[in-house]
Amino acid sequence: MTWDNHFVVMVFPYLMQGLLVTILATLFSFALAVCLGLVIAILEKVTRGPIYFLVTGCAHFIRGTPLLVQLFFLYYLLPYLNITLPAFACGIVGFGVHYATYLSNVYKSGIDALPVLQWEASQSCNFSSFQTWRYIILPQAIRPVVPVMGNYFIALIKETPLLSSISVMDMMGEANLFGDMHYRYLEPITMVGVLFLTLGLVARGSVGIVKKVIAVYHGKENYPSHQRAFHESPELDPTENLIS
Amino acid sequence: MGSMSNRLRKIYAVTVLFMAFSVGAVHAAQAQTTAQVPLSRLAQLQQRGYVRIGLSNEPPWTVIDADGRVGGVGPELTHAVFQRMGVPEMQGVLSTFGGLIPGLLADRSDAISSGLFIQPGRCQAVAFSEPDLCDREALLMLANGHSNPRSYHDLAKDHALQIGVPAGGSEEHAALAAGVPANRLVPISDGPSGMIMLLSGRIQVYSLPASSAQHLVDLWHEQKLTLVKVEDAPVMCAGIAFSPRAVALRDAYDHVLAQLKADGTYDRILLAHGFDPTLAREHTRKEFCAGKEVQ
Amino acid sequence: MTENIVLDLFCSVLHGLEITVALTVLGSVLAFICAFVFGLGRIARWRLIRIISVFYIEVFRGTSVFVQVFWLYYALPAFGILLSPFLSGILGLGLNVGAYGAEVVRSAIQATGKDQYESCCALNFTRYQTFRYIVLPQAFPRMLPVFGNNMVELMKATSIVSLISLSDITFQAQQFRIRTGQTFLPFAVTLLVYFLLYLGILFFVQSVTRLTKPKSVKV
Numbered sequence: 001m002t003w004d005n006h007f008v009v010m011v012f013p014y015l016m017q018g019l020l021v022t023i024l025a026t027l028f029s030f031a032l033a034v035c036l037g038l039v040i041a042i043l044e045k046v047t048r049g050p051i052y053f054l055v056t057g058c059a060h061f062i063r064g065t066p067l068l069v070q071l072f073f074l075y076y077l078l079p080y081l082n083i084t085l086p087a088f089a090c091g092i093v094g095f096g097v098h099y100a101t102y103l104s105n106v107y108k109s110g111i112d113a114l115p116v117l118q119w120e121a122s123q124s125c126n127f128s129s130f131q132t133w134r135y136i137i138l139p140q141a142i143r144p145v146v147p148v149m150g151n152y153f154i155a156l157i158k159e160t161p162l163l164s165s166i167s168v169m170d171m172m173g174e175a176n177l178f179g180d181m182h183y184r185y186l187e188p189i190t191m192v193g194v195l196f197l198t199l200g201l202v203a204r205g206s207v208g209i210v211k212k213v214i215a216v217y218h219g220k221e222n223y224p225s226h227q228r229a230f231h232e233s234p235e236l237d238p239t240e241n242l243i244s
Numbered sequence: 245m246g247s248m249s250n251r252l253r254k255i256y257a258v259t260v261l262f263m264a265f266s267v268g269a270v271h272a273a274q275a276q277t278t279a280q281v282p283l284s285r286l287a288q289l290q291q292r293g294y295v296r297i298g299l300s301n302e303p304p305w306t307v308i309d310a311d312g313r314v315g316g317v318g319p320e321l322t323h324a325v326f327q328r329m330g331v332p333e334m335q336g337v338l339s340t341f342g343g344l345i346p347g348l349l350a351d352r353s354d355a356i357s358s359g360l361f362i363q364p365g366r367c368q369a370v371a372f373s374e375p376d377l378c379d380r381e382a383l384l385m386l387a388n389g390h391s392n393p394r395s396y397h398d399l400a401k402d403h404a405l406q407i408g409v410p411a412g413g414s415e416e417h418a419a420l421a422a423g424v425p426a427n428r429l430v431p432i433s434d435g436p437s438g439m440i441m442l443l444s445g446r447i448q449v450y451s452l453p454a455s456s457a458q459h460l461v462d463l464w465h466e467q468k469l470t471l472v473k474v475e476d477a478p479v480m481c482a483g484i485a486f487s488p489r490a491v492a493l494r495d496a497y498d499h500v501l502a503q504l505k506a507d508g509t510y511d512r513i514l515l516a517h518g519f520d521p522t523l524a525r526e527h528t529r530k531e532f533c534a535g536k537e538v539q
Numbered sequence: 540m541t542e543n544i545v546l547d548l549f550c551s552v553l554h555g556l557e558i559t560v561a562l563t564v565l566g567s568v569l570a571f572i573c574a575f576v577f578g579l580g581r582i583a584r585w586r587l588i589r590i591i592s593v594f595y596i597e598v599f600r601g602t603s604v605f606v607q608v609f610w611l612y613y614a615l616p617a618f619g620i621l622l623s624p625f626l627s628g629i630l631g632l633g634l635n636v637g638a639y640g641a642e643v644v645r646s647a648i649q650a651t652g653k654d655q656y657e658s659c660c661a662l663n664f665t666r667y668q669t670f671r672y673i674v675l676p677q678a679f680p681r682m683l684p685v686f687g688n689n690m691v692e693l694m695k696a697t698s699i700v701s702l703i704s705l706s707d708i709t710f711q712a713q714q715f716r717i718r719t720g721q722t723f724l725p726f727a728v729t730l731l732v733y734f735l736l737y738l739g740i741l742f743f744v745q746s747v748t749r750l751t752k753p754k755s756v757k758v
Binding site: 301302303307308309310311312337338339340343346347350351352433434435436437439440460463464 | 547548550551554612613614615616617621624702703704706710711713714715716717718719720722
């Protein structure tokens with residue numbers, strides 16, 4: 001089997017169809033993850049006792065087990081509970097919830113980085129709990145962790161081929177189908193790799209722009225020193241899995 | 245500004261290197277294929293003492309137990325043939341059904357014995373033995389279903405139906421040929437997954453070989469299911485698939501298979517698993533391949 | 540009959556666990572080595588080494604681990620290189636996670652303050668001495684928690700090798716489903732086993748963190 005450009009041309013339109021599915025799945029899942037992650041983070045911060053253990057326990061369980069098996073679970077076992085989601089929706093829910101547990105950690109690290117003073121000040125201003133979160137804590141906590149969230153966005157894109165295992169026709173699904181029909185796998189899989197490389201570069205570029213915009217509008221120097229670390233080296237993702 | 249141009253330079257370097265790498269790899273690959281001399285594969289296998297058989301878990305064609313031991317009618321027959329060819333041991337290389345042919349072409353296995361039907365498209369990709377196991381295509385659906393398709397053409401006409409087909413299976417090709425659009429076909433990795441999709445309404449019809457369908461009906465005996473043999477599909481026969489570079493090995497296999505068919509070993513193995521040994525005798529590889537064989 | 544099914548499942552999971560653990564451990568070792576080799580290569584003085592490291596990091600971070608494992612298994616043989624499924628799995632997982640690790644190593648080292656380098660310069664340390672005695676002891680504890688996360692990611696990614704016919708836990712669970720038609724039991728047990736592995740890794744990383752901490756305080 002040698003490289004044949006003929007097959008590259010043949011498979012390309014299919015991969016473009018798959019690319020659209022991949023992009024849509026990424027955007028929807030990430031949107032879900034961003035919202036749900038915040039909910040989980042706040043829940044973990046405000047609850048105590050058994051509810052706290054339930055929430056953190058579930059988050060750890062979801063974070064600690066493979067997404068592939070979770071997708072199988074959603075796709076093949078939810079119907080037994082009379083919940084039959086379309087494959088694409090199963091994928092969105094699976095990815096969204098999985099990444100929400102990552103992002104909740106990111107939010108939490110942003111919240112933890114705020115000095116206790118901020119809480120005390122809100123209290124002395126007689127802010128309600130809602131007001132404290134809405135106007136004091138979250139605006140300050142989220143902004144510096146945006147670059148870390150960007151990293152998870154890029155990671156999410158690269159996990160989307162898992163969708164093909166629950167018969168969503170993303171790029172990998174299209175490549176596999178093409179391979180099954182024409183018994184050629186070298187070109188489709190290599191092309192999928194190249195497309196992911198491109199997609200990753202584009203995503204990294206966009207995250208970089210978002211990062212710059214935030215830095216311009218809010219000024220990096222406004223961050224206290226312990227928060228600047230998020231901005232300067234997001235690879236050293238300060239969120240830890242460790243049970244503390 | 246400086247960091248920006250640095251990044252651009254980085255991306256540029258990566259792209260150039262990647263392209264250089266691909267080009268180099270392609271050249272290496274071409275050099276590799278031209279340098280290969282077809283040695284006697286049978287002699288290699290005899291020397292090694294075992295043959296690697298590609299298979300997927302498709303009861304009743306193949307059965308794999310918890311310890312990874314391989315059984316079922318296909319592998320047993322293949323084992324018997326290879327034993328007589330002087331290769332005593334058989335090693336199973338498990339994969340998904342769709343992964344069988346890519347695995348063979350990637351030299352992951354020496355032959356496939358997993359109920360792979362002989363078809364013109366496949367004949368161009370792999371070298372088939374003479375037919376050994378024959379079956380009809382079947383459609384599996386819920387007994388209370390509203391429509392009652394009997395053939396692939398019925399499936400093409402009813403636009404509401406989502407049709408499950410084994411990923412990489414012959415049903416996919418047959419349904420497409422009958423005019424079913426690709427977006428109504430759902431590739432399915434294994435039988436139980438297909439059953440769950442059928443029961444949960446993700447698909448309305450599950451198309452698969454009759455013996456596999458019967459096996460699923462037995463497993464889900466508490467469900468009310470309808471099993472229909474496809475009318476417009478002829479009897480399909482499976483053969484052992486060899487790499488297109490191993491035609492000589494395939495011929496040797498055919499020779500021994502004919503011996504087993506003559507001396508009754510073949511009948512004994514098939515009857516033990518409830519397969520009809522007379523069907524395969526009525527058909528040849530030539531008619532299934534329709535003149536599109538690899539040479 | 541039910542007893543038989545439970546025994547069957549137990550055997551399957553045990554066989555799969557062997558492969559999953561072996562892949563996780565060996566993959567992590569490879570990833571650890573790659574992380575240091577290419578992470579340091581990324582900030583090396585020689586241009587060629589830098590370019591090679593960037594190339595490695597970009598390619599393996601840029602494409603999905605799923606695609607990489609498939610490519611190693613199905614496409615690489617077309618270039619005349621036939622790796623066993625197990626080796627494809629280790630290479631795919633190790634090289635992928637190693638690329639992420641390399642960035643961690645790089646940023647942990649670069650996060651070391653300029654003053655540290657200046658004091659080394661003042662003390663007339665060689666480059667090796669600076670790195671070995673000043674930079675690394677400070678950077679390593681910074682890397683550890685992220686390495687822990689990466690190891691968890693690698694462990695979870697081992698489930699992907701089930702799609703290239705390596706009989707890990709997920710694969711065994713699938714085979715069990717095909718044999719018995721049961722779906723809930725194998726998946727539930729599989730998730731549980733993965734979760735136990737996850738807790739094991741957390742425990743391991745925490746112990747290593749505790750071991751390295753006192754030393755870094757002294758510096």
